[in-house]
Amino acid sequence: MDNITEIVNDFGESIIRVDGDIPVNLPTKDGDRFLFISHDQSILTHGLHKYPAKFFPELPRWLIKRYSQEDDWILDPFAGSGTTNVEALLSRRNSVGIDVDPFSRFISKVKVTPLAEKELKLAQKVLLDAILDYRPSLVTESDFPDFPYRDNWFNKEILLELTYLRKQIQSLSTTDGVKDFFKICLSSIIRAVSNADDNCTRTVIRKKLGKLIRPSDALNRFAKAVLTKVPKMVAFSGNYPAHIITDFPEDMDARNIKYERNYFDLAVTSPPYVNAVDYPRTHQLEMYWLGFAQDTLTPLKKQNVGTESVSASDYKILHEIGIPEADRVMTNIFEIDPRRAFIAFKYLEDMRKNLSEVYKALRDGGRYVVVVGNNRIRGHLFENWKYLMPIAEDIGFEIETYFGSEIINHFVKMPRKERIHTDWILVLKK
Numbered sequence: 001m002d003n004i005t006e007i008v009n010d011f012g013e014s015i016i017r018v019d020g021d022i023p024v025n026l027p028t029k030d031g032d033r034f035l036f037i038s039h040d041q042s043i044l045t046h047g048l049h050k051y052p053a054k055f056f057p058e059l060p061r062w063l064i065k066r067y068s069q070e071d072d073w074i075l076d077p078f079a080g081s082g083t084t085n086v087e088a089l090l091s092r093r094n095s096v097g098i099d100v101d102p103f104s105r106f107i108s109k110v111k112v113t114p115l116a117e118k119e120l121k122l123a124q125k126v127l128l129d130a131i132l133d134y135r136p137s138l139v140t141e142s143d144f145p146d147f148p149y150r151d152n153w154f155n156k157e158i159l160l161e162l163t164y165l166r167k168q169i170q171s172l173s174t175t176d177g178v179k180d181f182f183k184i185c186l187s188s189i190i191r192a193v194s195n196a197d198d199n200c201t202r203t204v205i206r207k208k209l210g211k212l213i214r215p216s217d218a219l220n221r222f223a224k225a226v227l228t229k230v231p232k233m234v235a236f237s238g239n240y241p242a243h244i245i246t247d248f249p250e251d252m253d254a255r256n257i258k259y260e261r262n263y264f265d266l267a268v269t270s271p272p273y274v275n276a277v278d279y280p281r282t283h284q285l286e287m288y289w290l291g292f293a294q295d296t297l298t299p300l301k302k303q304n305v306g307t308e309s310v311s312a313s314d315y316k317i318l319h320e321i322g323i324p325e326a327d328r329v330m331t332n333i334f335e336i337d338p339r340r341a342f343i344a345f346k347y348l349e350d351m352r353k354n355l356s357e358v359y360k361a362l363r364d365g366g367r368y369v370v371v372v373g374n375n376r377i378r379g380h381l382f383e384n385w386k387y388l389m390p391i392a393e394d395i396g397f398e399i400e401t402y403f404g405s406e407i408i409n410h411f412v413k414m415p416r417k418e419r420i421h422t423d424w425i426l427v428l429k430k
C-alpha cells in the first residue's frame with residue numbers, strides 16, 4: 001500500500017494519509033483518523049455540477065467495494081448530487097438515491113444517464129453555433145423567468161443571455177436525456193454569472209466583493225462548460241454497465257423509505273449537518289432557471305432534516321432526546337437560544353427516524369455507513385456522531401467501527417468558528 005503515509009498534524013495528532021484510491025482492505029481501528037486526498041473529484045460525471053458537502057468519489061467507492069458485491073442493492077437516503085449512486089453504478093451495483101430536493105434528484109439522474117456520443121456532439125454543435133449567432137434583440141423580456149428579486153440577482157445582459165441559452169436548449173431536436181444534460185451545463189454556470197458570492201453556501205450578494213460581471217460572460221462560460229463536460233459524459237457513457245439499475249424515487253424521504261424490508265445490502269450516506277447548510281437556498285437561482293421553484297422555498301426547506309424553519313410554539317419548552325451527553329448540550333443551548341436548541345433536538349429525532357427506516361430496509365448483516373460532521377451551535381460543540389451511535393444501538397444496530405476523515409477541501413464555507421474539521425464515519429451493522 002504505497003499510497004499510505006503516517007503524518008502528524010499541527011496539534012501533534014497522528015493521521016493516516018491516503019492518496020487517491022483507498023485500498024479495499026485498508027486496516028482501520030476504532031477512532032483512527034484518516035486524511036483522504038482525492039484525485040477524482042471531477043472524473044466522468046462527478047464534476048458536472050457543484051453541490052454542498054459532496055462526497056469525494058473515493059470514499060463511497062471504497063465503502064461500496066468493502067461492504068458489498070457486484071449486483072447488490074445500495075441505498076443512499078440523503079443522496080444529494082448522487083455521488084454514491086455514480087460510484088455504485090461504476091462498481092456494477094444497483095442503487096437507489098433518496099432526496100427530498102427535486103434539483104438534487106435532477107443532477108443525480110443526469111449523472112447516471114448514459115448518452116450517445118453522436119447525439120451529444122450534434123447538439124453541442126447546434127448550441128455553439130447559436131452562441132456565435134447571438135444578438136440581444138433575439139430575446140424578449142417576456143421570456144425571462146419570473147422569480148423574486150430577479151433583477152438584483154442578475155444584470156440585464158446576463159438575463160438576456162441565459163434566457164437565450166435556455167431557449168436554445170429547449171428547442172434542440174434531440175432526446176430529453178441530451179436536453180437535460182445541457183440544462184445541467186447551463187445550471188453549472190448560473191451562480192458564477194449572477195451577482196451572488198460564488199463561494200458561499202448561502203446565495204447572497206456581497207457588495208464589498210466587487211464581483212464584476214460583463215456582457216457575454218454567460219455565453220462564454222456556457223461554451224466552456226459544454227466543451228469540458230461533453231467529453232466527460234462521453235467517457236462515462238463508454239463505461240456504462242447496461243444491466244445495472246439506478247433509481248431516484250420522487251415520493252420518498254429519508255424518514256419514510258417505502259421499500260420492502262431487507263431490500264438493500266448496504267446503505268452509504270452523509271446526512272445534512274444540523275443548522276449548517278440550507279440546501280434549497282444554496283441552489284435557489286439554479287432552481288428558478290430550471291423551473292424547480294417559482295417563489296417561496298419554505299415548503300422545501302421544511303422537509304429538510306436539520307431545517308431552520310421551525311415554529312415558535314415548538315420551542316417554548318426544552319425537549320429531551322434521552323442521550324445524556326446530547327441533552328446536556330441542548331440544555332446549555334436552550335438557555336441562550338431556545339430556537340436553536342429545538343432545531344438540534346429535531347435533527348436528532350429526524351435522524352432517529354432515518355436510522356430506524358434504514359434498519360428495516362437493510363438485510364440482516366447489511367451495513368449502514370453514515371458520514372457525519374460535528375458543528376458548533378451558539379458556541380456549543382454539538383458532536384452529532386457521538387449522539388447517533390447510542391440512537392443506532394437502541395434501534396438494533398451494532399457499532400462495527402468508527403473512524404475520522406479530515407476535511408481539507410470543502411465547498412462548504414462557513415463562519416470560521418462554525419467550521420467542521422473532521423467527518424466521522426460510523427459503520428453500523430444490522
Ligand SMILES: C[S@@+](CC[C@H](N)C(=O)[O-])C[C@H]1O[C@@H](n2cnc3c(N)ncnc32)[C@H](O)[C@@H]1O
Nearest residue numbers: 053054055078080081083099100101254304305
Ligand atoms: C450532505 S448532502 C449529501 C451530499 C451527497 N453525499 C453528495 O455526494 O452529493 C445531504 C442531502 O440530504 C438531503 N435531505 C435533507 N433532508 C432530507 C430528507 N428528509 N430526506 C431525504 N433527503 C434529505 C438534502 O437535500 C441534501 O441533498
